[in-house]
Amino acid sequence: MSRFLHRLGRGAALHPWRTLAAWVLASAIVFGIAGSFGGTPVDNWDVPGAPAQKGVDTLRAHVPGAGNASAQVVVHGEDGQQPSTAQLDRLTAALLAMDHAVTVTPPRMSDDGDTAMLVVGYDEPVTHPDLMENLEPLEDAVAGTRDAGFQVEFGGELPGTAAAPMEGYGELIGVVAALLILLLAFGSVIGAGLPVGVALIGLVVGSAGLTILAGTMDVSTAAPMVASMVGLGVGIDYALLLVTRHVEFLRRGLDVPEAAGRAVATAGRSVVFASATVLVSLMGLRLAGLSTYSSFGFATAIAVVTVAAAALTLVPVFARFAGHRLLPRRVRKGRESTKAPLTARWAQRVAGRPLPWAIGAALLMIVIALPALGMRTWPQDASSQSTETTTRRAFDLVSDEFGPGANGPLTVVLDREKTTPEEAAQVAADLEARDDIVAVTPPVESPDKAILVFDAEPAFGPSDERTARLVDEVRRQLPDGAQLTGTTAMFSDIAEMLAERLWLVIAFVVLTSVLVLAMVFRSVLVPLKAAVMNLLSIGAAYGVLVAVFQWGWGVELLGLDHAMPVSSWVPILIFAILFGLSMDYEVFLLSRVRESWLDTGDAHASVIRGLSDTGRVISSAAAIMVAVFLGFATEVDVVVKMLGLGMATAIFLDATVVRMVLVPATMALLGKWNWWVPAWLDRVLPTIDVEAELVELEAAATTDDDTDTDETEPGLAPAGR
Structure with missing residues (x-):
């Protein structure tokens, strides 16, 4: 060598x-x-082997659009100002007019009426090049609402890809x-x-x-x-x-x-x-x-x-x-110090x-x-970001107005062949009775009637140290054939897998x-x-x-x-x-x-x-x-x-x-x-002569001419001291 x-x-x-x-x-x-x-970098957020991934795959198989990108739009009025129904209708129409946007949920209003939360659903995964790290369509869609004096922030997975460039x-x-x-x-x-x-x-x-x-x-x-x-x-x-x-x-x-x-x-x-x-x-x-x-x-x-x-x-x-x-x-002028170097x-x-x-x-x-x-580990979420980011401001608004668990609901998927609607309702009621669950949505049947789905909101935020225990306990509480998924469950699985x-x-x-x-x-x-x-x-x-x-x-x-x-x-x-x-x-x-x-x-x-x-x-x-x-x-x-x-x-x-x-x-x-x-x-052991001994290499090639291309291979001699 x-x-x-x-x-x-x-x-x-x-x-x-x-x-x-x-x-x-x-x-x-x-x-x-x-x-x-060549290609361009693109994220693949699937986590093979994670229990929550099985639930995601089941949702994709039976619910159109499941697993595609989503974005949370949070509208907040300062000093008690409340968004009117007409204003929210115009905002909904503007959001639906965006490329790839296919659904917008009805506004969820806070108890005092000054905050509304809407969720946009897209027809492509968040890793699609038109969506990944692209907040411009959302910014354009909410411009009118902001002009009316409301604070509008973005949360969820799509804004999360662009909030901290x-x-x-x-x-x-x-x-x-x-x-x-x-x-x-x-x-x-x-x-x-x-x-x-x-x-x-x-x-x-x-x-x-x-x-x-x-x-x-x-x-x-x-x-x-x-x-x-x-x-x-x-x-x-x-x-x-x-x-x-x-x-x-x-x-x-x-x-x-x-x-x-x-x-x-x-x-x-x-x-x-x-x-x-x-x-x-x-x-x-x-x-x-x-x-x-x-x-x-x-x-x-x-x-x-x-x-x-x-x-x-x-x-x-x-x-x-x-x-x-x-x-x-x-050194070039011959003034090199003879003092031993500091390292010596x-x-x-x-x-x-x-x-x-x-x-x-x-x-x-x-x-x-x-x-x-x-050390306690948890995948990055909006709560850990700087307040300079819109995702962190949206997270704080949702936590303050709707409760910390609204930022990370757990999604339960039930197999219709193993669970009747009545049994699904009982599962939901049992979860709602827990002290660490504050709200549960009614079970909804998928379009093909193959699964039942409902959400459960924890009493604390996703990165809370109690979350991992909650996910484990809920999984043990669910009947056979039920799957627990959602971002919070996925994060808990990732944290455990990587640990x-x-x-x-x-x-x-x-x-x-x-x-x-x-x-x-x-x-x-x-x-x-x-x-x-x-x-x-x-x-x-x-x-x-x-x-x-x-x-x-x-x-x-x-x-x-x-x-x-x-x-x-x-x-x-x-x-x-x-x-x-x-x-x-x-x-x-x-x-x-x-x-x-x-x-x-x-x-x-x-x-x-x-x-x-x-x-x-x-x-x-x-x-x-x-x-x-x-x-x-x-x-x-x-x-x-x-x-x-x-x-x-x-x-x-x-x-x-x-x-x-x-x-x-x-x-x-x-x-x-x-x-x-x-x-x-x-x-x-294989022999690799890698020690950096200061070998004195015999220069067999001439050094005075650039034209010499057939150099004799130099030999090796012991280092001189």
Whole structure:
């Protein structure tokens, strides 16, 4: 692999225009395929295996329009103003005039008469391209009502797809922050701009790949956001690692093409296997059992592959164009400081007294993670959104005027062959007699007389912690052949399914990552220790999410006004992504530690050397990643906020407490045992020579002529010290 990567990097630097032409050609092909056969992201909200899904399927089979999109229109008069019958009739007519609208329910009036709720039914599912994320027809239909002085808000599933659009601030904030951080780290404008530019190129090509993916399967509309978030972060990290190593070789006096070749041969191997660990983690999302997660995994994998490919091939190209201008000005003028870098002094301090540092860092991570033991999850609903959104304002109006349960009624479906109308009425009466049910509608027979359907309104809102228990108890209370469905029941099923599947995803990701690291580093303790420390980072991220969102600590700083459960979608997604990203830093650090260990055989000194060599790049890369993720935390959607804050927290703690303290401290304590592997296991494990040893590659090819295309393959020689 080293020989191939050396040829790749050196060849790209020797022939930059050919490499750029190859990228332009490949990009044109990818965009051409995307334009011809690609699709657009579309959500599939069916949840195979969920009990509530069976009820949805039954309704679709027997009730025309069941399962199609709906929208809630809430009209509220200020200061006691009441909408008249004529005004509501005009509103109903305007709503029915919308494309795809087929039904509007009679207005449900509040007890004081100042609020009306109407529900629009459509002839297509909410994922239809004419409906998804499109509030304009509703806005036009209610314009007259608003002009009359009434407050009109939208709730339900269709408005929920458009109420909190992505503003794109996350990418912008991340790019600007990355440039500033890199400028401080490199002391060179060109050195700062190169990693960001390469990452953006890879991300653009990856977007075309995502379009192709959307032409072959359902890709969630949120998948591009997650792919951009991760792709931008790791793309900058990978390019930064390569640029840092390239600059290191330039300082040794190598010419630009050879420095580029050796950078790709050494740091490039870390990029290859770091990205492989990310891909392994992302594939674990398929075990979540929902198509949404599969699309997240595939879309993000495409972004990771394209940014990694861009880093390995375009960094040498732009490094050739930049020449020695990548070096800081003080170095180019011969004023480089001889003082030991801060990371070297820090490494010596930690390795000098490893036991107290290890205990202190471990205790800190455990304390931060403790709130995760009380995590309560619930899928996102309108109650968790910012009051800036119309869906949240509609939710609050309905809760205040009609009761909190009106936002999430339970739907009961009874098989007509097993249940008579009289028995259905008794089932409804029994439910209404419950203290936690405040109202039940009369059972209605389907047009084909195959089923009976009625709704039951709980005494509390959908995200209340009592909801899951209510759903379980009602299901046990229903007779054979009855099904409980509706949005609230579906959310309860999703929360339970994902809580169970989380452990399956964790087991798969941890075991496969440990296996990969064992093959890479020929060690038993290193991969096991890496897995434990990554779990600590993710556990700490979960703890912060619970403290901020569930306990409400500082939630106002994120533009929210109350505490809420952690979204059920977040824990699995955060785990799969963060475990891979944490392994990135593990590979970067351990590669240099192992390099020194193989060179010197001094386990203690190799820890100091490895941390000293990688501390700055890991800190810079992590700072960039944190800035990118915090940028996404500024978006309106609460799930995006959770993802952004959770991943920023984990990366920050991973790059500071774990990589800069816990890893070197434990490695200093273990000494040579870090690299112990039983002989039988060493024989069984496939051999992957991935340690980023600083090999001195013999440059057999000439470097003074761009026209030489038949280069002799360079040999490998031991690293000189």
